[in-house]
Amino acid sequence: MKPRLSTxxxxxxxxxxxxxxxxxxxxxxxxxxxxxxxxxxxxDEAGAAHPITAVLLDFRSVDTLLEVAVLLVAVVVALALREAQPDGPDRMGLDNPLLRAVMSWLLPLLLLVSAYLLWAGATRPGGAFQAGAVLAAAGVLLRLAGVRLGGFAGTAGATRLRLLLVLGPAVFVAVGIGTQLGGRAFLDYPPALAGGLILVIELALTLSIALALLSLFRLAPPQSDVEHLGERRRRPRQ
Structure with missing residues (x-):
């Protein structure tokens, strides 16, 4: 009776x-x-000809800064949870020569697509979020192929990773402080410098967003039943 009532x-x-x-x-x-x-x-007063980019990085730039900050907070929480259980296994590498061979051809294409999306964001759909997502996808495929990012290994690598994660928000805030020191409102770019400042912000955001998404993938807890996968494969079907 109780299950029916709850339903x-x-x-x-x-x-x-x-x-x-x-x-x-x-x-x-x-x-x-x-x-x-x-x-x-x-x-015409914005630093980008595409209306979406103009809204995200000029007219409503503070909202975009807060969105990036939320993504950074998610990574910080994931890092804290992972460090609380440092003995978690790393099962992301796949011993698959075919996947590595495909990645040798696919990686340059992904980097080219990411660079194009970043550059095209000023005049057509694209920008830092799209470019960062493609760049993160390249990193995920590399991790699945068993390629370790040696530059982020060890204590020095972890520090380097954290610095790159905060690079985008830090550049965003630094530009905003610079506009205030120039006598304008926070993130109110001078029309003559708007295009260049937006490009600098998007470059930094692309790296931070890509590393944030890749970090969330890397820090995801392993499946609890992976250890029993071999047993299930050997178990005969009923």
Missing amino acids: LLAAIASLIVTAALAFAVLERPAPAENLPQRVSQHI
């Missing part, structure tokens, strides 16, 4: 939440102003 209560709660979401979507108030039109009117 009924869960169904009622789901219906209430669904109805509330539907009401919020259907009865949403009209915007006070036409934001796309306002962006197009001020796009």
Whole structure:
């Protein structure tokens, strides 16, 4: 009887939440102003010709800074949890010569795509987040192929990794402080320098985002049943 009651209560709660979401979507108030039109009117003052990049790194740059900070906090938490259990096994390497051979061809292409997305973000869809995701994918494939990033091994490597993780937010904040020292608001770029400053910020963010995503993949806890995988494979099917 109790399982049926809990199922009924869960169904009622789901219906209430669904109805509330539907009401919020259907009865949403009209915007006070036409934001796309306002962006197009001020796009010449931004450092990027693409409206999405202009919004993310100029008009709403503080929001983007906070998003990167949240990603960095997630990595810090993952590092803390991993250091609390330092004996966790590393099972990411696959002894597969074919995967390594494919990566020798695929890695330059991934690096080229990442660089293109970073450069194209000023005029078309792309930017630091997309470039960083592709760069992180290249790192994940390298780890799966059993290639260890020797530059981040040991105490010195861990320090180097942490410095690169905070590079993007640090450059972002440094540019904001620089604009304040120049008599403007925080992250209010001078029109003559906006394009160059945004490019510098995106370069730093690309490295930090890529390493953050790769770190989250690397620090993910191993599956608890990996040790019994061989037993399951040897076990005859019923």
